[in-house]
Amino acid sequence: MQVPLSWYLVVAAALFCIGLYGVLSRRNAIGILMGVELMLNAVNVNLIAFWRYVEAVRATMTGQVFAIIVITVAAAEAAVGLALIIAIYRNRRTVDVTEVDELKL
Amino acid sequence: MSMQHVVFIILSAIALIGALGVVLNRRLFRSALFLVLSFVGVAGFYILLEVELLAMIQLLVYVGAIAILIIFAIMLSRQAMATDDKVLNEQWILGGFVAVALLATLVYVLVQVNWPVVEAAVPANSIQRLGESLVSPNHFVLPFEVASVLLLVALVGAVIIAREK
Numbered sequence: 001m002q003v004p005l006s007w008y009l010v011v012a013a014a015l016f017c018i019g020l021y022g023v024l025s026r027r028n029a030i031g032i033l034m035g036v037e038l039m040l041n042a043v044n045v046n047l048i049a050f051w052r053y054v055e056a057v058r059a060t061m062t063g064q065v066f067a068i069i070v071i072t073v074a075a076a077e078a079a080v081g082l083a084l085i086i087a088i089y090r091n092r093r094t095v096d097v098t099e100v101d102e103l104k105l
Numbered sequence: 106m107s108m109q110h111v112v113f114i115i116l117s118a119i120a121l122i123g124a125l126g127v128v129l130n131r132r133l134f135r136s137a138l139f140l141v142l143s144f145v146g147v148a149g150f151y152i153l154l155e156v157e158l159l160a161m162i163q164l165l166v167y168v169g170a171i172a173i174l175i176i177f178a179i180m181l182s183r184q185a186m187a188t189d190d191k192v193l194n195e196q197w198i199l200g201g202f203v204a205v206a207l208l209a210t211l212v213y214v215l216v217q218v219n220w221p222v223v224e225a226a227v228p229a230n231s232i233q234r235l236g237e238s239l240v241s242p243n244h245f246v247l248p249f250e251v252a253s254v255l256l257l258v259a260l261v262g263a264v265i266i267a268r269e270k
Contacts, residue, residue, distance in 0.1 A: 003113045005222050008150070009215040011117040015124050015143070017208035022128035024200025025193050030178050031133060034140050037171060038124050041147050044163075052154045057225035061238045064231075065245045067159060071166050072252045076259030078171045082178040083267035089182040090269075098194050 008049035015042035029085045029095045033078065040074045112153060120146030131192050133179050141172045155227045158235065 015038055022035025044067045051063025089095050123143025130136045144167040151160035228234060238244040 002224070003109050003153070005220050006215055007113060007117075008154075010212055011120065011150075013208060013211040013215060014121055015147075017204040017211070018121070018124040018128055020207065021201055021204035024203060025128070025197035027192055027194045028133055030175060030182070031128075031136060031192070034127050034136060034175060037140065037167070037175075038127060038143060041144065041167070044159075045147055045150055048151060048154050048156050048159060052156065052227070053220070053222045056227050056231075057223040059228040059231075059234065061231070061235045061244075064156065064159060064235050065238060065248070068162065068239075069248055069252055071162060072256060075166055075171060076255050078174055079259050079263040080266065082174055083263035085178055086181055086267045095182045 005049055005053040008045060012042040012045040012049070015039075015045065027096050027098055029088070029097050029100075030082070032097065033081050033085070036081075037074060037078065040070060040077075044070055109153065112149075116146050116149040116153065118146075119143075119149065133192075134176070137172060137176050137179060140175065141168055144168050144172065156231075158232050 019035045019038030019042060022038065023032050026032050026035065047063050047067045047070065051061075051067075055063050085095055088100055092100060094100065120143050123139045123141075123146055126139030127136045127143060130139060144163060148160045148163040148168075151157070151163060239249045240246050
């Protein structure tokens with residue numbers, strides 16, 4: 001007896017919303033980046049669950065390929081994001097996003 | 106309630122406790138360790154979904170690379186946030202409200218929709234099929250090549266941005 005698809009979707013939705021709260025509420029830029037990683041993970045759970053329950057019968061691989069591309073983009077995003085944070089830290093001695101607001105009107 | 110249901114509940118507890126630890130912990134370093142816990146829980150989901158290759162990629166890329174990179178960045182910028190007294194910005198109440206509202210909406214919709222689920226076994230040679238469709242011109246060779254260019258650009262970009270002037 002398999003776990004129903006909706007269980008995966010609900011847990012992934014919870015992971016996504018926890019990550020969203022982290023992104024919206026943290027001061028530290030690294031904390032925001034960790035929230036983004038949680039959200040990307042939740043999306044991947046959805047993609048794989050849909051592949052397993054809806055697509056696997058057709059023996060095509062779209063869901064898995066999509067998940068691998070998302071992981072690749074997440075890795076690139078983490079590398080560039082952390083490089084930006086380190087550059088900001090070197091110039092400003094802070095990683096607090098409420099203090100780095102020159103582009104804000 | 107079968108064994109799979111029990112395992113699923115344990116895994117979702119691991120993933121959700123890890124995720125809550127990431128956003129609620131006041132010490133950033135502990136948040137990063139909770140992030141690893143959450144990634145491991147998600148890798149467990151992949152094994153439960155019989156996608157073992159993705160579970161290994163999850164462990165290698167997320168736990169092995171991204172989490173370690175985040176811990177490096179925390180170490181390098183440690184003095185900046187030495188005081189842990191103000192970890193939340195002034196819009197955290199609104200952010201929490203938005204997150205809870207989105208979760209309620211999503212759960213309401215996800216439980217109501219009748220998903221076109223098909224009971225089927227995973228195709229026997231799924232890893233071979235995955236590799237073939239990644240390099241097949243009829244399937245995903247273009248995204249595959251673009252992803253490699255993206256990784257190269259991210260690599261060079263990260264080095265340029267983080268380099269000492």
